[in-house]
Amino acid sequence: MIPIHILLVEDNEGDILLTREALEEAKILTQLTVVRDGKEAMDFLTRQGRYPDAEMPDMLLLDVNLPKRNGHEVLQFIKGNENLKHIPVIIHTTSSSPKDVNMAYSNYVNCFITKPIDVSEFMGVIASIENFWISIVKLPSKTEANE
16 A cells, blocks of 8 residues: 655644654554745745655645745645645644634635644544545545646
């Protein structure tokens, strides 16, 4: 079985560790790549800078509050790019602001989830994301997405 490649765009080290731990506890084979700011995410997705050989992810877990380029800018970039717009983007952020929610959906986010503060709830949310988006949803094939 080929692992599902998840690009985690997150600058909070604690959230990175918890996400990694939650994915490792699951029974589903995943490959997690972490980038820590919006500019780095855009470079990764376009194979620029230090990412000339980056493997396209199957989905993104994207924070809103990021350095260099915020999550909304990254989302607009992805959904406005013919070669990237097929990639499901899940915003996973501490924000529950209606403005952030509305802006995300206006820019075609696939899902908006507010991060719980409680560690066990955080782990449960990651497990739910993984269960739904990897076990239930049919993701686009990497080879057919750009044809």
